Amino acid sequence: MTTGTTAAVVKERLAAAGVPELGEVLAEEVAEPLVFASVSGAHLYGFPSTDSDVDLRGAHLLPVEALIGLETPRDTQSRMWLREGVELDLVTHDLAKYARLMLRRNGYVLEQLLSPLVLRTTPVHAELAALAPLVLTRHHGHHYRGFARTQWRLFERSDELKPLLYTFRALLTGIHLMRSGEVLAHLPTLAAEVPSAPPYLGQLIAAKATAEQGLRGELPGAPTPERLRDAVEALGAELDQAQRDSTLPAEQRGHRELHELVVRARLG
Numbered sequence: 001m002t003t004g005t006t007a008a009v010v011k012e013r014l015a016a017a018g019v020p021e022l023g024e025v026l027a028e029e030v031a032e033p034l035v036f037a038s039v040s041g042a043h044l045y046g047f048p049s050t051d052s053d054v055d056l057r058g059a060h061l062l063p064v065e066a067l068i069g070l071e072t073p074r075d076t077q078s079r080m081w082l083r084e085g086v087e088l089d090l091v092t093h094d095l096a097k098y099a100r101l102m103l104r105r106n107g108y109v110l111e112q113l114l115s116p117l118v119l120r121t122t123p124v125h126a127e128l129a130a131l132a133p134l135v136l137t138r139h140h141g142h143h144y145r146g147f148a149r150t151q152w153r154l155f156e157r158s159d160e161l162k163p164l165l166y167t168f169r170a171l172l173t174g175i176h177l178m179r180s181g182e183v184l185a186h187l188p189t190l191a192a193e194v195p196s197a198p199p200y201l202g203q204l205i206a207a208k209a210t211a212e213q214g215l216r217g218e219l220p221g222a223p224t225p226e227r228l229r230d231a232v233e234a235l236g237a238e239l240d241q242a243q244r245d246s247t248l249p250a251e252q253r254g255h256r257e258l259h260e261l262v263v264r265a266r267l268g
Contacts, residue, residue, distance in 0.1 A: 030079070035059040035095055035265070036125035039117035040108075046186040047165050047205045053087035056119065057112040059098040059128070064266055095124070095265055099258040102135050107143040107173070110136070111185045124265045131261065134254030136181060141243035144174030145236065152232055161208040164228070165201075171235040172197055178242035196238055198223070198231045 030037075041055030042048040066073040075094040080087065093101065101109045113129055148170040154163040165187065172190040177183055184190060188205060191197040200223050223231075 030090070033061050034092065034120045035061055035098075035122055035128070036113070036118065037090065037092065037120040038112055038115035039119065040112050040115060042162075044111065044115050044117060044185050045165070045169050046188045047169075047208050049208055050210060053089055056088060056090040057115075058090075058092045058120065059095050059125075060092045061124070061265055062094045062096075067266075095128075096262050098128075099262055102132070102258065103252060103255060105135075105137060105140050105143055105252070107140055107147075107177075107183070110140075110183050111173075114183050115185075124261065127261055128258075131254050131257050132183070133181070134257065135252050136177070136183075136248055137250060137252055138178060138243050138246040138248040139250070140248075141174050141178050141239055141246070144170045144177070145239055148174070148232070148236065148239075161204060165204060165208060167232060168198070168201060168235070171232070171239055174239045175235065175242050178239065178246040178248065181248055196235065 035058065037056050037058035038044075039054060040057040042052045043054060060077065062073055062075065073094075075097040077092050079090045081090075082088070098109060098113075102113070110132055113125075113132060118125075148167045151163040151166040151170065154160075155167060169185065169187045169190070172187065172194050173183070173185055175194055175196075176190055184193075187201065191201045203221070
């Protein structure tokens, strides 16, 4: 699912999360100005469980007064609420910190920025998203490779579906990004668009929908550990090759444009 996802599909997926009006929650709970807020985590990736919390991520804008005095303000804020039995977890960074994270080849912040599940947006959000292509490089492949390795090690210790699906999601997102220049985090869509995606991903996604801690060992007909390891190693090698062949630039651009956007937003 890409950033062109229609509002109707977005609303349907949010309703499936158990909290159909997350935008209203933000309006009630968050006082300071948000640049944007979007849905991330398992709901963005396409494999939420019935008991998954809802991860909300975004950026806020600290006022000039908070930055020019003696006190150093917190540039990251976290909040959690419980609505209708669903846990909501919102983490936002000040716009300047968010821009710096974009310049660190951080795939997470780009996934959040370009998430189709947008709850709060502003003209600054639109400008920030328009600058995302300038910061993309072939080196973003390192981010996805490293995250996949971490999640695979976690799966080997826990035998849980969540880190296994995170492993495949990271590898397939990295492969797709290296080949197309598009940040795509939705695993069911990736499974359909990357020919080498394992055919059993649909089965694993369906199994995880029943519970956050579903175990591979409890699934009838589940792929063996050897088969899973072979698939992960093959996708890792494919990501390596896709990174070598990528037409994405080696160096980032956009530093000046991001700087000017932060200054205009702060002063405006």
